[in-house]
Amino acid sequence: MSDSMTPLLRGTVDLLILRSLRQGPSHGYDVSRWVRERTDGVFALEDAALYQALHRLEDRGWVRSEWGLSDNNRRAKYYQLTPEGRRQLRTEVSMWKQYAEAVVRVIGSA
Amino acid sequence: MKPGGVKRWFRFPSRTRDDIRADVDDEIQFQIDMRTEDLRRSGMSERDARVQAGREFGDRATATRTSVRREKRIERRRYVARIFSEFWQDAVVGIRLIRRNPGFAAAVIATVAVTTAGHTAIFSVVNSLLFKPLPLATAAHELARVRGGASQMSWPDYRDVLARQRVFRELVAHRRLVVGFATTGAPARLWGEQVSLNYFRALGVSPDLGRTFTPADTRRDVVILAAHLWHARFGGDPSVLGRVLMLNGRPFEVLGVMPAGFRGAAPPGPRNDFWAPVNETVSDQLLSDRAAARFEVFGRLNPAVSRAQAAAALRVIAQQIRAEHPTIRDTFANMEVLPVDGLGAFRGMANLILPVLAFLALMTVVAGLLLLIGCANISGLLLGRAAARSKEIAVRLAVGAGRARLVRQLLTESLVLALAGGAGGTLLALWLTGGVNSLFSRLPVPIEFDLALDRRVLAYTLGLSTLTALVFGLLPARRAASVDLVSSLKDDAAGRAGRQKLRRALVVGQVAVCSMLLVWSGLFVRSLYHVGGIDPGFDPEGVLLARIEFDEGTHAADFGRRFARDFQQAVERSPGVDAAGGATVVPLSIDNEEFDLFRVVDRPGTQPFRQRVFANRLTPGWFDTVKIPFVAGRDFRWSDGDWAPGVAIVNETLARQFWNGGAVGRRVLGPEKRVLEIVGVVRDSKYWTLGEEIRPTIYLPFQQAYLRSMTLHIRADVRSATNAITRASRSLAPDVFVDVAPMKATTGLSVLPAQVGAAVSAAFGGLAMLLAALGVYGLVAFSVSQRTREIAVRRAIGASTFDIMRLVIGEHGTLTLIGLAAGVGLGGVGANVFRSFIAGVSPADAMTFAVVATVVASAALVASALPALHAALVSPMLGLRDS
Numbered sequence: 001m002s003d004s005m006t007p008l009l010r011g012t013v014d015l016l017i018l019r020s021l022r023q024g025p026s027h028g029y030d031v032s033r034w035v036r037e038r039t040d041g042v043f044a045l046e047d048a049a050l051y052q053a054l055h056r057l058e059d060r061g062w063v064r065s066e067w068g069l070s071d072n073n074r075r076a077k078y079y080q081l082t083p084e085g086r087r088q089l090r091t092e093v094s095m096w097k098q099y100a101e102a103v104v105r106v107i108g109s110a
Numbered sequence: 111m112k113p114g115g116v117k118r119w120f121r122f123p124s125r126t127r128d129d130i131r132a133d134v135d136d137e138i139q140f141q142i143d144m145r146t147e148d149l150r151r152s153g154m155s156e157r158d159a160r161v162q163a164g165r166e167f168g169d170r171a172t173a174t175r176t177s178v179r180r181e182k183r184i185e186r187r188r189y190v191a192r193i194f195s196e197f198w199q200d201a202v203v204g205i206r207l208i209r210r211n212p213g214f215a216a217a218v219i220a221t222v223a224v225t226t227a228g229h230t231a232i233f234s235v236v237n238s239l240l241f242k243p244l245p246l247a248t249a250a251h252e253l254a255r256v257r258g259g260a261s262q263m264s265w266p267d268y269r270d271v272l273a274r275q276r277v278f279r280e281l282v283a284h285r286r287l288v289v290g291f292a293t294t295g296a297p298a299r300l301w302g303e304q305v306s307l308n309y310f311r312a313l314g315v316s317p318d319l320g321r322t323f324t325p326a327d328t329r330r331d332v333v334i335l336a337a338h339l340w341h342a343r344f345g346g347d348p349s350v351l352g353r354v355l356m357l358n359g360r361p362f363e364v365l366g367v368m369p370a371g372f373r374g375a376a377p378p379g380p381r382n383d384f385w386a387p388v389n390e391t392v393s394d395q396l397l398s399d400r401a402a403a404r405f406e407v408f409g410r411l412n413p414a415v416s417r418a419q420a421a422a423a424l425r426v427i428a429q430q431i432r433a434e435h436p437t438i439r440d441t442f443a444n445m446e447v448l449p450v451d452g453l454g455a456f457r458g459m460a461n462l463i464l465p466v467l468a469f470l471a472l473m474t475v476v477a478g479l480l481l482l483i484g485c486a487n488i489s490g491l492l493l494g495r496a497a498a499r500s501k502e503i504a505v506r507l508a509v510g511a512g513r514a515r516l517v518r519q520l521l522t523e524s525l526v527l528a529l530a531g532g533a534g535g536t537l538l539a540l541w542l543t544g545g546v547n548s549l550f551s552r553l554p555v556p557i558e559f560d561l562a563l564d565r566r567v568l569a570y571t572l573g574l575s576t577l578t579a580l581v582f583g584l585l586p587a588r589r590a591a592s593v594d595l596v597s598s599l600k601d602d603a604a605g606r607a608g609r610q611k612l613r614r615a616l617v618v619g620q621v622a623v624c625s626m627l628l629v630w631s632g633l634f635v636r637s638l639y640h641v642g643g644i645d646p647g648f649d650p651e652g653v654l655l656a657r658i659e660f661d662e663g664t665h666a667a668d669f670g671r672r673f674a675r676d677f678q679q680a681v682e683r684s685p686g687v688d689a690a691g692g693a694t695v696v697p698l699s700i701d702n703e704e705f706d707l708f709r710v711v712d713r714p715g716t717q718p719f720r721q722r723v724f725a726n727r728l729t730p731g732w733f734d735t736v737k738i739p740f741v742a743g744r745d746f747r748w749s750d751g752d753w754a755p756g757v758a759i760v761n762e763t764l765a766r767q768f769w770n771g772g773a774v775g776r777r778v779l780g781p782e783k784r785v786l787e788i789v790g791v792v793r794d795s796k797y798w799t800l801g802e803e804i805r806p807t808i809y810l811p812f813q814q815a816y817l818r819s820m821t822l823h824i825r826a827d828v829r830s831a832t833n834a835i836t837r838a839s840r841s842l843a844p845d846v847f848v849d850v851a852p853m854k855a856t857t858g859l860s861v862l863p864a865q866v867g868a869a870v871s872a873a874f875g876g877l878a879m880l881l882a883a884l885g886v887y888g889l890v891a892f893s894v895s896q897r898t899r900e901i902a903v904r905r906a907i908g909a910s911t912f913d914i915m916r917l918v919i920g921e922h923g924t925l926t927l928i929g930l931a932a933g934v935g936l937g938g939v940g941a942n943v944f945r946s947f948i949a950g951v952s953p954a955d956a957m958t959f960a961v962v963a964t965v966v967a968s969a970a971l972v973a974s975a976l977p978a979l980h981a982a983l984v985s986p987m988l989g990l991r992d993s
Binding site: 027028029032033046047048049051052055056058059067070074075076077 | 133136137138140141143144145148166167168169170172173176177180181183184
């Protein structure tokens with residue numbers, strides 16, 4: 001990955017994953033592709049970090065997993081949001097928006 | 111069932127460490143493969159795409175490691191959740207089964223309730239003695255009891271220690287105080303404590319009402335009441351504050367009321383009615399006498415001072431004090447600092463606590479046996495039900511339910527029943543413990559235990575119920591789950607032989623245990639009966655007891671001696687009084703006094719001789735009053751006073767042991783090395799218990815051997831004399847407390863242990879018999895139900911009702927007989943343990959054995975006759991059609 005990419009702020013990975021799972025159950029690869037497409041490669045998100053985050057979210061009870069079959073008939077692990085995860089997503093989204101607006105206000109007035 | 115044991119039944123399938131690792135690997139590999147495929151499709155070569163995908167993934171080793179760790183945590187949580195959800199499903203099924211089968215469920219629940227109630231009640235007592243925290247604000251580990259050479263301390267010694275020590279934040283002295291409480295009604299005896307002013311401050315307890323002591327309170331008489339006294343005597347009226355109570359004829363102002371349950375830092379047992387501060391302005395010789403070690407001392411330790419450190423510091427101080435006052439006994443310097451709760455609180459009271467603990471241990475054994483019978487019974491019921499459900503179970507196995515899963519389900523059903531039973535048992539135990547406290551109310555000293563339920567008791571009962579469920583449920587569950595699929599589905603009776611063998615063994619065990627318990631209760635009852643016929647050697651009928659209590663501080667010995675004489679002479683002059691005489695020990699009450707007596711070498715040929723003897727201190731006229739006749743010599747006279755030569759009277763046994771009779775004129779060395787001349791010999795009489803062997807007993811004149819409490823025995827017309835007695839004592843000295851009771855009530859206490867033993871073992875024995883009868887009934891009813899066809903065939907070919915009954919009963923009678931023989935044998939052998947409690951009855955008492963055998967055999971006969979009759983009356987046609 002090139003040096004021009006911005007390193008992700010802590011906690012942003014969780015938000016991105018939760019947001020991507022709002023579309024419905026997906027396996028890890030779907031999540032990584034969704035993040036890659038949506039961010040146009042702005043963020044430097046390693047797959048290793050993504051998978052560790054997925055397991056961490058499951059440990060916290062925000063997502064739950066189930067083994068299933070992928071489109072090309074391979075065994076794949078599917079993740080989906082739990083009700084708790086949905087709540088967490090809403091909280092984090094509104095927090096981020098407030099944060100971003102505040103930062104923009106400060107920068108804009110400079 | 112395959113080998114593997116209990117553990118197998120509780121193993122739930124879950125992923126191993128290797129499984130988890132493989133899963134994580136799979137997931138990551140899937141990601142890399144998919145990304146490679148994507149990149150290849152966008153034009154990369156296979157080789158470059160794979161390298162690129164790997165690089166994009168990043169640190170695979172770390173990702174794998176942390177993910178595996180997290181997955182393991184998740185797996186554990188899922189495992190627990192699965193156990194709970196499965197348990198909950200089974201419990202719901204269990205509750206549904208109770209509703210479908212209420213009779214069966216009621217039998218099981220009642221059995222568990224009854225059997226756990228005994229245990230819970232016993233544990234409540236143990237809990238109140240050893241485990242319940244003291245109801246204090248100060249933590250128990252900060253408090254410590256202080257004893258100088260295993261003894262109490264005198265007030266001056268306490269003051270000296272208090273002034274010099276630096277290890278206790280507060281050091282408190284207190285002593286037991288018994289006072290007469292004069293109200294408008296009958297005078298009452300109150301038990302309380304005289305305490306140093308810092309008593310409540312050290313304990314950190316404030317009163318419910320009013321206040322505790324302030325430094326000004328040393329200059330007047332004030333008192334703080336216990337909650338129970340406030341409710342009983344003053345109806346819980348808050349206006350009691352400021353009221354003046356007459357205690358021992360002295361006015362005390364009420365300052366406050368303590369919360370219910372407050373008992374200070376004392377070990378559980380004695381109840382306190384009030385607390386009064388030491389009043390140093392009243393001339394109380396107890397407060398200046400270094401020889402009068404009457405005060406218990408406890409303290410609140412300074413932070414970070416251990417009991418061992420405190421003891422070391424106090425020993426140094428005690429050495430100094432003893433050096434300044436050489437009259438203090440030398441053991442005083444051996445200061446001990448002891449805990450105030452748990453078993454340690456009873457140090458130095460082994461003779462009090464050991465019999466109680468031994469009794470509790472015996473009760474635990476008996477209650478344990480009862481629990482075993484109960485479990486055997488339920489096991490029998492469950493085995494029967496498992497047989498009835500074998501088809502259901504076989505079907506479930508056939509459609510793929512695991513055997514382990516099935517065992518767990520059956521166990522959970524048992525657990526639901528057992529927990530319901532445990533709840534019932536707790537209620538029963540509440541009722542039982544109420545009985546325990548009312549038993550204590552018969553004792554002459556107020557005893558009270560806080561037997562209220564708490565977390566510990568509930569946890570104990572919960573654990574016990576769970577254990578019960580495992581004990582009675584495991585075997586039937588295992589049996590049920592190991593049904594042979596083919597034979598069960600075919601409804602073949604051949605597979606049931608083994609199950610029946612087990613139930614038979616259970617019934618034999620039940621009959622044995624119940625016979626054993628009944629033998630014990632029989633022995634106790636026989637001993638009570640025997641004791642009732644024993645002649646105590648004196649006559650308590652028509653005798654009133656007037657118990658006199660002198661206040662150690664304000665009544666000197668001279669006063670006591672004079673009062674005893676004047677009071678007795680006033681009573682003797684009263685109308686309706688035939689005779690009167692005082693004694694310090696009332697025979698057959700729980701009181702006693704004993705010491706070593708020496709024979710004086712006063713004539714050629716006598717050898718030194720020493721013997722432990724019972725003792726009593728009397729005023730003239732006592733032997734006449736209780737009708738103990740003289741064999742030789744004379745009674746005491748009022749002239750046998752403190753200044754006169756020492757005299758004594760002995761019983762026949764002592765005269766025989768010391769001089770082979772002919773005791774009058776001989777001499778002995780009594781307590782305090784005083785030489786006593788024997789002036790009389792009296793007939794033997796019982797002293798401590800009715801069952802005892804007569805022991806050598808010496809009687810001393812009260813005027814020469816003063817004690818601060820004594821009891822005037824009065825042979826009189828009960829109704830007219832009581833008032834005269836009270837009047838006589840009031841007019842002589844209003845501050846001496848005298849209460850009057852018939853002698854019969856006191857001497858009845860000596861049979862209390864045998865009564866308790868008889869009541870308890872009879873209750874347990876009766877219960878055990880009921881359970882055993884139910885067990886026999888269940889066994890016979892079940893075996894009859896399995897043999898409907900056979901019995902119908904027998905009826906059809908001409909067997910009479912009687913023939914059928916004989917057949918059925920005969921088969922099970924043998925079981926009863928085996929159990930009976932074993933139980934009676936074990937009971938006889940076991941009774942040797944408490945031989946000393948069954949006065950006058952041999953542990954191998956043939957009469958008891960015969961009665962128990964008859965009772966148990968009859969009960970078993972009735973229990974098996976009922977289902978047998980039922981079977982015999984079924985019409986042959988119906989029986990044949992049914993199968």
